[in-house]
Amino acid sequence: MTRYTAMFERLARSGQGAFVPFVMVGDPTAELSETVIEALIEAGADALELGVPFSDPVADGPTIQHAHIRALEAGADFTACLEVVGRVRRRHPELPIGMLIYGNLPFARGLETFYADCAAAGIDSVLVPDVPVRESAPFSAAARAAGVDPVYIAPPSSSAQTLDAVAEASRGYVYAVSRVGVTGAEHASSTAGLAESVARLRADAAAPVxxxxxxSRPEQVAEAVAAGADGAISGSATVAIVERHAPALLSAPEGGAERATVLEAMTGELQDFVRAMKAATRRRP
Known part of the structure; x- marks a missing residue:
């Protein structure tokens, strides 16, 4: 049984969906991002989706693009990200950890080496957002050989053929996109057509959706669960909290009272957000 399977089965027994926050590893520094991750887990995140910084994040809106830039400026490369994940994994052996990584990195590293490195760090799944499912076969083969779940996106208003392909290729979970466009809390999600898409995916024995x-809001999580999804992922709203506090964190002297105060404010805001979003995953009778 994989960590994802165990998580979804546990949540189903208790009448809950999953809430999974996304943050960028290395934002605003590798050390501080690790503190952010621990705050999310402590507040009740069921799993994590973690980003690896990249210079051309085409699927992301401005908020997450800024997180890529901050992490790159702080020197967070793939090796540094794996080190952070490895430490988190050792502290939380049962927590599902997914990574969102743009396709250039796996190509440059070599697919077999890339997925083997992910597995060694304790990563459960990898979503490559700029690789469509029709081009996914080499990625899926290398991922499965390494024991990593390949995750693919089910776009809104997808054809039945595309949904069938996503269902067949995905392991761990399927990432159903709520609307056309890039990531961003400034553009509301939509559950229109989600119930039909979920039904089609389930007919093909897909992973949880x-x-x-x-x-970005608890009511959107509740709507997603009511429409049949197994949970929700929130990225830009979480990253925006880090972004608001990043300038003060980076300018404050390390080890000083000022930095400790800002860090406490940021982690407190993150935890309040996660608790509210998690509470909205409870299924209504």
């Missing part, structure tokens, strides 16, 4: 893009 998570709704993402534009999920």
């Amino acid at each position: 998570m709704l993402g893009f534009g999920i």
Whole structure:
């Protein structure tokens, strides 16, 4: 049984969906991002989706683009990200950890080496957002050989053929996109057509379905679960909290009272957000 399977089965027994926050590893620094991740887990995140910084994040809106830039400026490369994940994995052996990584990195590293490195760090799944499912076969083969779940996106208003292909290729979970466009809390999600898409995916024995893009409020999580999704992923809203506090964190002297105060404010805001979003995953009778 994989960590994802165990998580979804546990949540189903208790009448809950999953809430999965996304943050960028290395934002605003590798050390501080690790503190952010621990705050999310402590507040009740069921799993994590973690980004690896990249210079051309075509699927992301401005908020997450800024997170890529901050992390790159702080020197967070793939090796540094794996080190952070490895430490988190050792502290949380049962927590599902997914990574969102743009396709250039796996290509440059070599697919077999890339997925083997992910597995060694304790990563459960990898979503490559700029690789469509029709081009996914080499990625899926290398991922499965390494024991990593390949995750693919089910776009809104997809054809039945595309949904069937996503269902067949995905392991761990399916990332159902709530609307056309890029990530961003400034554009609301939509559950229109989600119930039909979920039904089609389930007919093809797909992995559990998570709704993402534009999920920033508890009522959107509740709507996603009511529409049949197994949970929701929130990225830009989480990253925006880090972004608001990043300038003060980076300018404050390390080890000083000022930095400790800002860090406490940021982690407190993150935890309040996660608790509210998680509470909205409870299924109504």
